[in-house]
Amino acid sequence: MPAGVFKERYSQLMAHLRYPIHWAGLVAGLALLLALPLAGSYAMSLAIDAAIFFVAAVGLAVTTGLAGQISLAQGALLGVGAYTVAKTLEFLAAHGGVPEGSALLLIPAAGLVAAAVGLLVGLPSFKLKGYYLAMASIAAQAVLMYLFQRVIDPNQGVTVPDKAMTLGGLYFGGGGAALYYLTIGVAAVMALVAANIGRSSIGRAFKAVRDNDVSASIVGIDVAKAKALAFAVGAFYAGVAGALYALYNISFGWDAFGLDTSIELLAIVLVGGASRIIWGPLLGVLLLHTGWSLLDDVVSGLPGVGLIGGADTVKYLVFGLLVAGFVVGEPDGLVGVLRRVKEYFRLWPFSY
């Protein structure tokens, strides 16, 4: 146990892995992730799904947790990413054919398109704060949804062609091992970038805007630029997640990108802990998304669930209670709970 500050260089101070336990955790975590395909295809499906939502939630954590700009349009931005991939491929298929593996190249493109849309979604934040901004983002969500329903995907279903998802003999569609490693890899890189955004000058500007935008502007931070950037970064993450979503589901429709998805993502960030942009979404996704998928099997089987509106009703009740409970009792979310548990065990058994 270190009993003092032993860091001699700046890079040591700022390293992500500072203590032996970090290294041990990294090795164990990596081993677990690499070995997960052995647990079967269902476990892999769950993990891919979780990783996709994790990426989208990290983006929302940057927008909402780091920069304090509440957004309920993340679900629609996920859709922007997914439709960018599907529609571009549709266009390519109609004009000369789909190159092999092109869906993979479209992942960053989907992020960029979503970031551009996210900038627009974030425009009201220059003028609005708090509840009003939340309302404006719901409006953006509704507008995007309308576009999906009426213009982009009136048939409620697009399909990513197989050829676009095949590269070098590996098939990246559905829920196989190739897509699993790709998703986990993308999620890891995105998480690392987000962690560094939080430590950079941009991140500090975000935090200043979050804490008090008037003071931030007094110390010389361009508040409008910071807010716009926060939305764009968050949307970029949603777009990348959306592209992965398209690969994972192969066929999808606009129903997946509704307000309920946005609320679920916000719930994930709030319950997980908005103060930590990696650990919060990770814990939130595991509890609310994957946990729910597992619980769902049990809940749907219970008699009488259909009468009260199906498993979804139970889901929203549980979600609502969790979010309300965490906002009131533990604003730091699961991260806060875990931190206290850690503090307790650090001093255990001689706590006081």
Place this chain on the structure above:
Amino acid sequence: MSRAAAIGAAIVIIIIVAAAAYMVAGKGAASPTATASPTAAASPTAASPTQTASPTQAAGGSAASKPKEITIPVGLLVDLSGPTSGVGRGYARGAVAAFKYFNEKGIYTKDGVRVKLEYYERDYGYNPTRAVQYYKEFRDKYHVYAIVGWGTADTEKLSTQTAKDKILYISASYSAVLVTRPYNFFPAPDYSTQACAAVTWMAQRKPHGTLVLLYDHRVEYSKSPIPAIKAMAKKLGLKVYEVDLPLAATDADAEAAIQKAMQYHPDFLWCGNTISSCSRAAKAMAKYGLKAVMVANVWGFDERFPSLAGAPEKLANLVAGVSPWKWPEYMKDKPGYRELYEAARMLGIPEKDVNLRFMQGFINVWLLVKAIERTDSKTLLQKKGEALKEALESSCNGEPIKLGDITPPMRYCPGNHLPFRSSYIVVWNGKDFVFEGPITPKGVDCVKATLKASGG
């Protein structure tokens, strides 16, 4: 929070993680009561790992010796809580009854091996995203051979995937798009062919009439037959207008839609939604005294329609529905229908619940049973869903499939899973339902008209 609370939270989290790990391993999948029950295969959410594993063991280990009994997992995807639950509950009840009935009666392959169906029921609330989630669960966790499914949007969306995974998919959606999909089957003409029969019937009643199409412009099921209706109406000289009526319509929505429709002075209305929406439209028709004849899609009209619409006398000869089959109540002693009542008696389901919806669920499972009966145990274990598909497609040039007198002899051909083309128009005459037809639409290829419009 105090120290105790922190420990408590830690314990809860550890339990959640442990439970999650346990479930991912596929051991605690079902509700605990189901695993305890001795008749696991017949209980709704049964999942005992030893049984699910048995076919795969038999397939790998002893290809030469014939297994005594095979248990095959089947997914059942239904809507008990969503906007189509008004018809979905009856369908689910019929499908569950069929699973139990045929398990009890015994399903035998061509070479005499008994097959038990172990089914997993999931309510997806008419939400295609959830359907995809459950599909992944069916495929990856239970390794199902076949799925008995529900809606149009989800079935169409999954059809690419089921073809790839070689899982037989029997749906309650009779969308024309599914006719060409290799692994999708249903024991009925597709929506477009049914709707064309309705348009033919209208033109026979009044040539060159005006037809207003009431349907939800956002729902795939409601939109599915519209291009075919337009093509048929053009051929037969009917004028066509469209009005949006939500699938989850309120009385106010229905009244607004009917008022809008009345501007066109229609002779006929087509209602392309399900019964709760269509019966509300009929109610509004009675309220405003619109004297047009409404013909509803197969899911928009059944035994309950007159009472749901209120005013049963006022609507005499003004409301009708398409149905590919005669309804059980009118055919009680006929072969096929007898099985429905036998199953209901066996399971203690009241006779009045044996209705069109019950039958639709029942015959979908029956089609699966027919597929098993047309294959042999070895092929079934080796090729799984593909064996079932081939068994059904063997009817193309071989002996046709008959579900008693419920359907005419059905033939499924590779690339064209349209088993027959005739439908009845069921008219409410104020006291009873009258079956007119069967009508087979002629002159327009209705399946093609829809496929062309959907770009497939």
